[in-house]
Amino acid sequence: MQISPSLEDYLEAVLETADEDGARTTDVAEKLGVxxxxxxxxxxxxxxxxLIEREKYGPVFLTENGMALAQAVYxxxxxxxxxxxxxxxxxxxxAEEDACQIEHVVSKDTMHRIIEFMERRKDE
Amino acid sequence: MQISPSLEDYLEAVLETADEDGARTTDVAEKLGVxxxxxxxxxxxxxxxxLIEREKYGPVFLTENGMALAQAVYxxxxxxxxxxxxxxxxxxxxAEEDACQIEHVVSKDTMHRIIEFMERRKDE
DNA sequence: AGAATAAGTTAGGCGGGCCTTACTTCGCCC
DNA sequence: GGGCGAAGTAAGGCCCGCCTAACTTATTCT
Structure with a gap:
């Protein structure tokens, strides 16, 4: 599954703005400033x-794949x-803003190192 | 002076590929893979x-402003x-690849923190 | 119910950043 | 000096991501 950074942002925003009734276009737009x-x-x-499902003029819902990807991004x-x-x-x-940018460009390897580093820190 | 990330990359590549006779289109293209x-x-x-000066069909040179910016990026x-x-x-x-991406999205603030963190590390 | 408002959608447009193809200029060598 | 390959340039096109304006559908309120 290969989507652009920008689409990852949209997906993440869907996850973050959704409730039981799914996510609304307006809220996602608001959250992302577009x-x-x-x-x-x-x-x-x-x-x-x-990655999502939607009915016309209605809210959108994450599919299973969409949810998995959204959570990974999140x-x-x-x-x-x-x-x-x-x-x-x-x-x-x-940090919130920087993370939002960095998350799209960082390699898997560096990501691992970050996690490791924090794990180590926690133990001390 | 506001230029795009991509232009910053070009500027940086000019700095890195230049010698006394300036930088060549071919080398910059090679370096950036475009x-x-x-x-x-x-x-x-x-x-x-x-930010640069050039004569037709000749090499390009960084101006003073260009040099300053290129060095900052570098x-x-x-x-x-x-x-x-x-x-x-x-x-x-x-790290080389990641840095190349991160350098364009990181805030001044975080950049400062990174420098501070490394300074502290050095002292220990 | 009917009007006003809000939400969602569609169409068309714009700039950034890259490409390929074709052309011009330069530098070298016989 | 003519020819050739390499370097640089120009033109035109493509995709992405965003926008505005105008339209349709849904909702709310009296």
Whole structure:
């Protein structure tokens, strides 16, 4: 499953804004700071990839695949953010923004090292 | 001075491939893994921004502004790479690639924290 | 129910960044 | 000096990601 960084952001936002009734275009747009039209377009692509399902003029829902991917992205995000805050002492808000960017460009290898580093820190 | 990440990469590559006779389109293209046409186009934009100078069919040279910016970018790059390698233990080659991406998305604040962290490490 | 408002959708457009193809200029060598 | 290959340039095209404007559907309120 290969989607662009930007689509990963949309997927993550769907996860974060969803409740039992799914996620709304407006909320996702708000969260990402883009227009509803852009969200709608992105949802089309995510649906094509089988990552979400939606009925016309209704909310969207993550499929199983979509949920798995969204959670993976979310976890990466949280891990990087935690690293920035707890290890480097970066401000919470800044860390949030930086994590959002870094999560898309960091290699699996470096990601592992970050996790390891934090594990080690925890034990001390 | 506001240029895109991609243009920063071109500028950095000019710095890295240049000798006394300036930098060549071909070398920059090779270094970045893009076509000569793309390099040429980017050089046009950098020239418009007064960051490089060039004569037709000749090599390009960094202006003072261009040199300053290129060095700033280069330093960021090296710092991030050093952090990945020496603190996280990331493989040299992987760190190089990751640094190349991260350098464009990291905030000034986080950048400072990284430097501080490494300074502290050095003292111990 | 009917109007006003909110949510979602569609169409069309724009800039960034890359490409290929074809052309021009340069430098070298017989 | 003519020819050739390499370097540089120009033109045109493609995809991505975003936008605005205009439209359709849903909802809410009196």
């Amino acid at each position: 227009s509803k039209a852009s969200v709608n377009q992105a949802m089309g692509v995510l649906a094509d990839h089988g 976890k990466r995000h949280q891990t990087i953010k935690a690293f920035l805050v707890s290890i480097l002492g970066v401000d919470e808000k800044v | 076509s000569k046409a793309s390099v040429n186009q980017a050089m046009g934009v950098l020239a418009d921004h007064g 330093k960021r790059h090296q710092t991030i790479k050093a952090f990945l390698v020496s603190i996280l233990g990331v493989d040299e080659k992987v």
